[in-house]
Amino acid sequence: MKFTAGMWCLQEGVRIEWMSNVERLQIEKEKETVNLLLNKLQRHRGDTLNSPTISAQVTSPQEGIIGVKLVHWAGQVDNGPHYDIEKTSGHASIHHDKTENTLNYGSGSLKLDVNTAPNEMGFVFRSPNNKKLTGHSFRSIGYVGDQRSEKYRFEDGLYAERQGYMLLGLDLGVGEKVYGLGERFGPLAKNGQTVDIWNEDGGTSSELAYKNIPFYMSSKGYGVFINHPGKVSLEVQSERTTRVNISVLGEEIEYFVVYGETPKDVLRRYTAMTGRPGLVPSWSYNLWLTTSFTTNYDEQTVTGFLDGFKERDIPLGVFHFDCFWMKSYQWCDFDFDDEMFPDAGGYLKRLKERGLRISVWINPYVGQASPLFEEGKKNGYFIKRTDGSVWQWDFWQAGMAIVDFTNPAACRWYNSHLERLVEMGVDSFKTDFAERIPTKGIKYHDNSDPERMHNYYALLYNRVVYETLNSRVGHNQGLLFARSTAPGGQKYPVHWGGDCESTFEAMAESLRGGLSLMLCGYIFWASDIGGFEGTPPPALYKRWVQFGLLSTHSRLHGSSSFRVPWIYGEDCSAVLRDCVKRKILLTPYILQEALKGHRDGTPLMRPLFLEFPNDLNTYAVDTQYMFGSNLLVAPVFSEEGEVTFYVPQVEGAGDDKWISWFDHSKTYEAGRWYTETHDFDTLPILVRPRSVTLINPTLKAPEDDALHGLQALVNGKLSAESTFEIVNPNQTDEVLKTIQLSPTDDGKTVQCQGHPIEIVKLA
Known part of the structure; x- marks a missing residue:
């Protein structure tokens, strides 16, 4: 302000x-x-x-x-x-x-x-x-x-x-850049922007954001966390050109300066203070398919989609029911619409028999037409007005009330309905909304300050659902698909980017939003593949499929149109099949990188500067990213297939070059920009020099046998002993085996608990 x-x-x-x-x-x-x-x-x-x-x-x-x-x-x-x-x-x-x-x-x-x-x-x-980092002058x-x-x-x-x-006001030095502040869809560097930390449902094409985190990271080697749950206003060189001006309503403010030798060190310390990121089950890395939002469908429609995936040999791991699995005006009553799903229990059983996991959409609201409204009103489970009446409005569901998660009895009540669904076979919940939380003339059960609860509410909502799942299915075996969050929300994964348009520009802004969130302690993120609003043209669909299957989580989702690939052309099916299978063979690598992130807060999808902080060219790049430590990804944001990308300099790599994932004879020199044109069967995926990347081409699903069929892709000569961990796909916080490779292992096969690991030399 x-x-x-x-x-x-x-x-x-x-x-x-x-x-x-x-x-x-x-x-x-x-x-x-x-x-x-x-x-x-x-x-x-x-x-x-x-x-x-x-x-x-x-x-x-x-x-x-x-x-x-x-x-x-x-x-x-x-x-x-x-x-x-x-x-x-x-x-x-x-x-x-x-x-x-x-x-x-x-x-x-x-x-x-x-x-x-x-x-x-x-x-x-x-x-x-x-050296001065920042301060008050x-x-x-x-x-x-x-x-x-x-x-x-x-x-x-x-x-x-x-x-x-x-x-x-905190001082900024010459050339200093500021990043983070949650999932923000504008330029990755926040210099020159006014940022209000205030959760809103504004889509992905405005200054509003679903996930506001009052934490920013500086290119000078520190981060700043403003420990205030209410609205925090930041003027990032937009009021005083040498400062970040920070203001909050009221009588006090607290901030923490977090130092790190590297940007990763800053995240390690920040997440040690606010909470380490949670882990997710391996099956969640598979492809998710949804009903989309307002489409008309029944069991026959869904079965046809599933048969289509099977006929086209496209692996599918999760099926998601969006809002209209419940009867209109009754969101949420946690009951399948009996007119559309007369045998919901049997329906879910039949889907599970196909090997699918099940996800359903929920929100923290109860419409007046819901059978649960009177019960919630009678027992005081909803946020109230100061006169004791239930706070209601019609903006979303008619006469809807909001569950008061500061009331332990309301939490137990909400839990009971989630548990009933888990017993039916539901594996995950899409925790939508929780941004439209009122602040005027209301009263919480525990008397919390309404203004401070506006952002914080998302934490309570996601925590209740996440803890319910983990209590039923096991530690690190449950996950959400959450839209809103606040500091500490990284403990309750996964988060997705909200409502984006079906355009190349929206695809690019989604990436910027995800990378900004990843700089705030979050390690998992997804976007709506193909865009949510509108129907994507085939070229966009295929390019978003490439990008979405190189995100930590991958979900086909839209608003008024389905996202099954053959609707857009059988060539789209081929692209999706290749991308899904590539992601599955990367499972050992993804599991290893996720475990690292759980330990130290390093995200799987990361801006280039987080991995290469000494290469000053990386700080301005926001159209590409590292997927883990070893893979550089440059999504294609044009219908013509042209893409320009930068290849970072790697300390200690000498003259060794980056190598194309698709063509190992194609190399790239560090410190250079490249422009290429790609057909829909490729995109720039580059393998880091002097790296070892675990893959398994024999996997049919991420949760399959972790040891049989392992390969280690080695790019260049290893200059020192390289260590990697084989993570248990059935318990993703457990290491089955630690393997060490030395330069003398090049071109050999090493043994792991009786299983050979093939060493594949790329160069």
């Missing part, structure tokens, strides 16, 4: 009290905490009167992370909610030099220097080599009083109340 009008003036009706001085400080070494009292410019003792102070508390929740909490008035009622922050101790150091007027606070390799000299207040976060911590709000009444005179905001 902008409060200034240029460098010297404020907007009309705005007053900012800037902190310029450290009045005093207190060190609590046993708590590894420093408390500072900040105030305005002090010329004489009279300046202590009739002006605010801000209390600053410096802490370190994890090694390499330093937090600063700024509080104007401490007497406010705090009803929560709060994000979970994992904390450890014993890693902070504090030194106060009264003579030099400096406070030095250290956490591992991250340092914070505070200038305590009179009227010279400044905060500087430094790397181990003492002149006029960058302040309390805003804004009379441009309903709260302000001129006739109240002396007692007229302005709306208060906490405002801080």
